[in-house]
Amino acid sequence: MRPKxxxxxxxxxxxxxxxxxxxxxxxxxxxxxxxxxxxHVHFSWENAPCFYAVYGFVACVSLIFVxxxxxxxxxxxxxxxx
Amino acid sequence: MISTLPPAVIFIAGAVFVPIFRGRGKxxxxxxxxxxxxxDLVYLPTGQSSATTFLDYSLIFCRVDRLSLAFGYVFVxxxxxxxxxxxxxKDNLQHMAALCYAGGALGVTFSGDLFSLYLFWEIMAxxxxxxxxxxxxxxxxxxxFRYFMWHFFGGLCLLAGIILFVITRGTTEFNxxxxxxSASLMIFIGFCLNAAxxxxxxxxxxxxxRATVTGAxxxxxxxxxSAVYILARTFPGNDILLWAGAFMTCFPIFYAVIVNDMRxxxxxxxxxxxxxxxxxxxxxxxxxxxxxxxxxFCHIIYKALLFMSTGAVLHMTGKIRGTDLGGLYKTMPFTxxxxxxxxASISAxxxxxxxxxxxxxxxxxxxxxxxIVWFMLLFASAGVFHHAGIKVPFFVFFGHDSGIRSKEPxxxxxxxxxxxxxxxxxxxxxPAPLYQILPYPVDxxxxxxxxxxxxxxxLMFGALAFTMLILSGFYPAEQRAVNLDTDWFIRLPGRAFVxxxxxxLQAIAEVATGWAKSTVAxxxxxxxxxxxxxxxxxxxxxxxxxxLPERVSQVVQPLKTEKSELSWNVTYILIPFILLLLAILFxxx
Numbered sequence: 001m002r003p004k005x006x007x008x009x010x011x012x013x014x015x016x017x018x019x020x021x022x023x024x025x026x027x028x029x030x031x032x033x034x035x036x037x038x039x040h041v042h043f044s045w046e047n048a049p050c051f052y053a054v055y056g057f058v059a060c061v062s063l064i065f066v067x068x069x070x071x072x073x074x075x076x077x078x079x080x081x082x
Numbered sequence: 083m084i085s086t087l088p089p090a091v092i093f094i095a096g097a098v099f100v101p102i103f104r105g106r107g108k109x110x111x112x113x114x115x116x117x118x119x120x121x122d123l124v125y126l127p128t129g130q131s132s133a134t135t136f137l138d139y140s141l142i143f144c145r146v147d148r149l150s151l152a153f154g155y156v157f158v159x160x161x162x163x164x165x166x167x168x169x170x171x172k173d174n175l176q177h178m179a180a181l182c183y184a185g186g187a188l189g190v191t192f193s194g195d196l197f198s199l200y201l202f203w204e205i206m207a208x209x210x211x212x213x214x215x216x217x218x219x220x221x222x223x224x225x226x227f228r229y230f231m232w233h234f235f236g237g238l239c240l241l242a243g244i245i246l247f248v249i250t251r252g253t254t255e256f257n258x259x260x261x262x263x264s265a266s267l268m269i270f271i272g273f274c275l276n277a278a279x280x281x282x283x284x285x286x287x288x289x290x291x292r293a294t295v296t297g298a299x300x301x302x303x304x305x306x307x308s309a310v311y312i313l314a315r316t317f318p319g320n321d322i323l324l325w326a327g328a329f330m331t332c333f334p335i336f337y338a339v340i341v342n343d344m345r346x347x348x349x350x351x352x353x354x355x356x357x358x359x360x361x362x363x364x365x366x367x368x369x370x371x372x373x374x375x376x377x378x379f380c381h382i383i384y385k386a387l388l389f390m391s392t393g394a395v396l397h398m399t400g401k402i403r404g405t406d407l408g409g410l411y412k413t414m415p416f417t418x419x420x421x422x423x424x425x426a427s428i429s430a431x432x433x434x435x436x437x438x439x440x441x442x443x444x445x446x447x448x449x450x451x452x453x454i455v456w457f458m459l460l461f462a463s464a465g466v467f468h469h470a471g472i473k474v475p476f477f478v479f480f481g482h483d484s485g486i487r488s489k490e491p492x493x494x495x496x497x498x499x500x501x502x503x504x505x506x507x508x509x510x511x512x513p514a515p516l517y518q519i520l521p522y523p524v525d526x527x528x529x530x531x532x533x534x535x536x537x538x539x540x541l542m543f544g545a546l547a548f549t550m551l552i553l554s555g556f557y558p559a560e561q562r563a564v565n566l567d568t569d570w571f572i573r574l575p576g577r578a579f580v581x582x583x584x585x586x587l588q589a590i591a592e593v594a595t596g597w598a599k600s601t602v603a604x605x606x607x608x609x610x611x612x613x614x615x616x617x618x619x620x621x622x623x624x625x626x627x628x629x630l631p632e633r634v635s636q637v638v639q640p641l642k643t644e645k646s647e648l649s650w651n652v653t654y655i656l657i658p659f660i661l662l663l664l665a666i667l668f669x670x671x
Contacts, residue, residue: 006412006487010480020549027546030539039532042448043456046536056540059464060547067339068558074566075340081564081573 027053086131088143088192089119089154090202093161093185097178109169112177116162119188123154130194139254145194148521149375153191153311155519156379157184159505160303160386167390167498168296176216180300183209187304191311195254196244196269199312203240203276207233210305213297214289225292228569232275232285238659240272259316264666270317276309277360278353279326280333284569286353287337291345291402295393298345302352302389303382310359314374317363324364328455330357331462337567338469342403342560344392344478348385351428351470354462355381361459362443365450368522373442375520380435380509384427387502388474391421394491394499395478401486404473404560409483414490418479420499427506429471429541430463432534435506438513441528441537463537464544471541472548477560 009015034050041047048054096115103111128151131144161184168180186209189202207230214226246265248254259266275282286306290298317323334350334357341347355377362374394417395410396402411418423434430436440463447456490496509516517524551557 007415008412010411023542023545023549027542030535030542033535034539037532037535040530041532042445042451043453050539052536053539053543055460056464056543057547059461059540060468060544061551063335063461063465063468064339064547064551064557067336070336071340071558071565075561076564076566078562078564080566 086127086144087122088189089122089126089158090143090185090189090192092119092122093181093188094205097181097185100178100181101174112165112169112181113162115181116158116165116184120155120158120162123151123158126151126154136197139195139197139248141198142194142255143189143198144192146192148519149311149315149371150191152375152379152519152521153307154188156382157187157191157304157308160184160382161300163383163386163498163501164296164299164303166494166501167299167393169494170492171294171296173216175212176294176297179209179212179216180297183213183300183304187308190308194256196247196256197254199256200237200241200244203272204237206305206308207237210297210301213301214293216297217292217294219292222292225289228573229285229289232282235659236272236275236282239268239275239662242663243268243270243272256316258318261317261320261322267666268663273309273313273316274326276305277313278306278309278330278356279323279360280329281568283330283334283353284567284572287334287341287346287349287567288569290349290352291343295397298393299386299389302348302385306352306356307359307378307382310356310363310374310378313360314363314371318371319366320364322364323360324452324455327357327359327361327364328458330354330360332357332458332465335462335465335469337565338465339473340558340561341565342405342562344402344404344407344474345389345396347404347469347474348388348392351466352385354466354470355385355428357462358440358443358459361455362446365446365452367446367450369442369449369526370446372517372520372522372524372526373439373444373446376439376442376516377436379516379519380427380439380506383502383505383509384424384435387420387424387499387506388428388470390495390499390502391417391424392474392478394495395488397495398488398491399486403562404477405562407478407484407486408481409479410486410488411479412483413487414479416490416496417499418475420503421475421479423503423506425471425475427510429467430537431471431541432510432529432537433507434510435508435513435516437510437537438516438528439509441533442526445526460540464540467541467544468548472545 010019031050031053034053039047045051093115096111096118100108100111126144126146128146130142130146161181164180164184165177168176171177183206186202186204186206190199190206193199193202211226211230211233214222214229243265244254246263246268247256247259250263250265259269261267261270271282275285278286290301293301313323331354334353338347338350338354341350359374359377359381362370362377392402395407395414398414399407399410401407427434427436430440444456444459444463447459513528517526548557
């Protein structure tokens, strides 16, 4: 049985674009704020500008690359164990 | 003495009476048990109290200190939330198993000697097997068997370790054990198996996605975290745990990216989160142990929330694979929001509970200057947002529209999810109550501008990578497949061994049986020329030799039947276990 109400706000291209714009703006803000911070660090490289941003991005891209390689290694058909 | 009633007893004894209640009475009774246990916890006097004795050793069911109390609180809390979540379930067996399971975890938490620890350890294992079987599918039945074998093995290791421990040290009471001899090594292996430490982790992503919708909530909370508690008590500051934990945070996230079943994604991310705790135990400083307890507390709530919201989707749609789902926010907005709160918490977003707890462990690693481990944890923090934080909500509730338009789950499920989501946000915004129950005094402020911005950068730029990879089409698509894990090394040789028992051994048995029967027949039809000899030989042939093949065939014949498969499988777990035991004894003696 279908419920009566449906949310559709992400169906329109305009709203999708809006969400993405907010996202990109917040990224830029985070980068700018980074230069005005008082940093108290454990390791010297944390002082590098936008260290966390770069590390987060690189980590996730390499994660996907390695995961794709892993899939080549471990992927089997769905009834492999049956 | 009512004041030292162990909370485990309330749950386990309470479970027995579940079937006598009906309708509303049963709902009230089920809800009352965790409430009573919670009140019992509050009034439990600190210190040890012995309940009874076993073989001249006292059994201590109530060892109450700040470490065990913190875990006790969260186990009772999650038992309460999990019970609300499962109130719609009509199957008494599931309720009883869940209560016994929670009781077992509490028993482990408050046990002060190894015998009572082992007792509750096995209660927990058996109760969780029932939660797997209760799904009543062929798939879950097989998974339950494998799960049972893993924990049977871990339990045997623990038991062997305990016996050696009692022999060498002459006591069953334990606190810090430390990895020094064969006894402690066996105990260590037993604990590590329950904590899903690599390579003993494969049971977890195998079993949890196959449990019942409600059972998975209890399972995600209890088994691994009670093992974390016991490791924090017995093996803090162990270097093996430091590196094993760091490895545990990293390798599951690669799997989580490629697996399709959403509850399996969560199972892998569970290993990743337990990795943070195991790593903290490996450091063992006061800050690190505080981090372990805080993270275990928050993790139990948000992981249960994630399992509840994906379980609600499974309950309502009957589907859980990423390939089958998408666009569910349209008709299940409340579940979607709860899932996103859980996702934000597990990703350690500021203002959510993961942020205030994970920071403690990471800070402890930084203070001890383990640079490589620190980088691994940071990588895992970015990675967990990637799969549990974005992938699960995105592929289930957003992404491509699967066309499924199902309603929100029943009211009890929504209440349970709402409560868990509230706790996640409350602790994230106001962590003081959490920090108060930690074992050591806390002087830590997670909300510094640098830390908040650094964490946000890490997460948001991870999200940027996700967005770019999705839009470019490079992101690995959801695929229906089996992804091999370390259990491959057990399942294939195990199956080969069973096949060996069925085919070659069985063939030998059949040849022997046929030969014996034809020999008997030949003797009986022989001409009676040598009556005297026969009379003399009568006793030997008819009583002894003739009887023997039939005896043998009686013993061998039943091995063919289906029922005896279990005995073979038990054998196959026992043989490697005995070999391992001998190897360890050999190495350490």
